[in-house]
Amino acid sequence: MGQVREDLEAFTAEMFEAFTRADQHRWGRAYVRGLLLDGRRKSVEPMAARLGEDGNRQALAHFVTSSPWDPAHVRARLAWRMQEAIRPSALIVDDTGFLKDGEASACVSRQYTGTAGKVTNCQVGVSVHLARDHASAPVNWRLFLPKSWDPATPQADPLKVARRGRCGIPSDLGHVEKWQLALDMIDETRCWGVEVPLVLADAGYGDSVAFRLGLGERGLHYVVGISTTPTAHPASARPVTPPYGGIGRRPVARYPDPARSVKALAVEAGRGSVKPVSWREGSRPGRGRTGLKRLYSRFVALRVRPAGREIRDATEGVELAECWVLAEWPAKEAEPVQFWLSDLPADTPLTTLVRLAKLRWRIENDYREMKQALGLAHFEGRTFNGWHHHVTLASLAHAFCTLRRLTYAPKEAASA
Structure with a gap:
């Protein structure tokens, strides 16, 4: 003492x-x-x-x-x-x-x-x-x-x-x-x-x-949880500028198809895109290095372009930035159960995305x-x-x- x-x-x-x-x-x-x-x-x-x-x-x-x-x-x-x-x-x-x-x-x-x-x-x-x-x-x-x-x-x-x-x-x-x-x-x-x-x-x-735009303005990367309601376009989507008729304001580039929920995009990717990931040892006995069971689940990561009115207003006429959507999709579930959004680079490994997303337990x-x-x-x-x-x-x-x-x-x- x-x-x-x-x-x-x-x-x-x-x-x-x-x-x-x-x-x-x-x-x-x-x-x-x-x-x-x-x-x-x-x-x-x-x-x-x-x-x-x-x-x-x-x-x-x-x-x-x-x-x-x-x-x-x-x-x-x-x-x-x-x-x-x-x-x-x-x-x-x-x-x-x-x-x-x-x-x-x-x-x-x-x-x-x-x-x-x-x-x-x-x-x-x-x-x-x-x-x-x-x-x-x-x-x-x-x-x-x-x-x-x-x-x-x-x-x-x-x-x-x-x-x-x-x-x-x-x-x-x-x-x-x-x-x-x-x-x-x-x-x-x-x-x-x-x-x-x-x-x-x-x-x-x-x-x-x-909040996400504020982090971007500060030059900070993020991995943040999201609900199923935010919408996005696939990363392959590109905006199209309608022809200008010569009268009034010139039209700005827009995506031809409506944005879809992140949940719909993940479900569309299918179970074939899901991969198993173990991110750390938990508190229960198991076979890990410290005698504890490793935490494990299945995830799918997609490159998307987040949409929504606030983003459109901030980036009107500009191609939307690419981000990661990470979805946890356990084997016993019919659809993903948890979602995250991240602006980390496109070459970020899936294991890194999962480890960072799950670090919130701290x-x-x-x-x-x-x-x-x-x-x-x-x-x-x-x-x-x-x-x-x-x-x-x-x-x-x-x-x-x-x-x-x-x-x-x-x-x-x-x-x-």
Whole structure:
């Protein structure tokens, strides 16, 4: 335990380097230690009871809720450290719900969250994670502000708008779609000097044309989940320019046949195009190198030209860009069950596409660890800044655990 305590003190000293006051260093270190200690509940009061001489409930509550420290400074140091430790192959975007009983906390509203699998009363946090096959770490966060909290929207709720001041929500902060929050965080993370090699996301972001175009404008490749509704033309399709009659605006080139759903294109390719792929070892016993069963399924990858009104408006008269559609088609299923879209080069191997598409499990693993063991969803404060402080400190606790795994179990990490 002595070595763990020393390692934690060195780690927090590095993360809190920008703090100018000794009390911020002390209570920041104590808060992270409280998140790491055994205990079912990781809100301030039960943590204080377990912290011994550092168990000052009032000081801990002040540090996380009211102390004027900028979480972005801490997140930048965290990103630098984890980039060096993980050497990420991708940055993953996702969001998670923080279930709430009352409505007094910042940005709480009835909204859908995958955490509950339904519309419920909650906050939603958007996060970006540095990831590789063997490790991952959340390095940036945003609290999603629903339209009901934005006085500039028709959906504004007067009671929620009236609570903005008490919750410390900045007066100039309005509703921003989650995909735009993700792009803003990617921009900020890159401004810290962190290299973003590739962006992964689920269909909640992949179905947004604006999100994909935003990544393209930033020169970032992506592998994103999509639903069955996005449409595309086969890669072999070419636009045709109708003859000009000499009157009015010249016609622009258009594809002669209507775009079809990605599901229809995959089904048309048929089972003969499906290939088996194994992408990593899972958690069940098997015959893998580490004694674990390898994850395996069947996939088909097609070159297509994504369509849709937003894409047509952005590329009118120009040939649509080629992309990959990846579809998972298990042997026992009559049709594909999951789809991804990627702008990686045409010579990208199928195994690479599958491995990257399936790397999203890392973010789900991060959320599970942070909620079950590190108190991510246990913050009982109601302020906007307090929420951002707490998720940042929970990210530090998670990163500390990850660094210890990489340091003291290098063989396991290498084999993964």
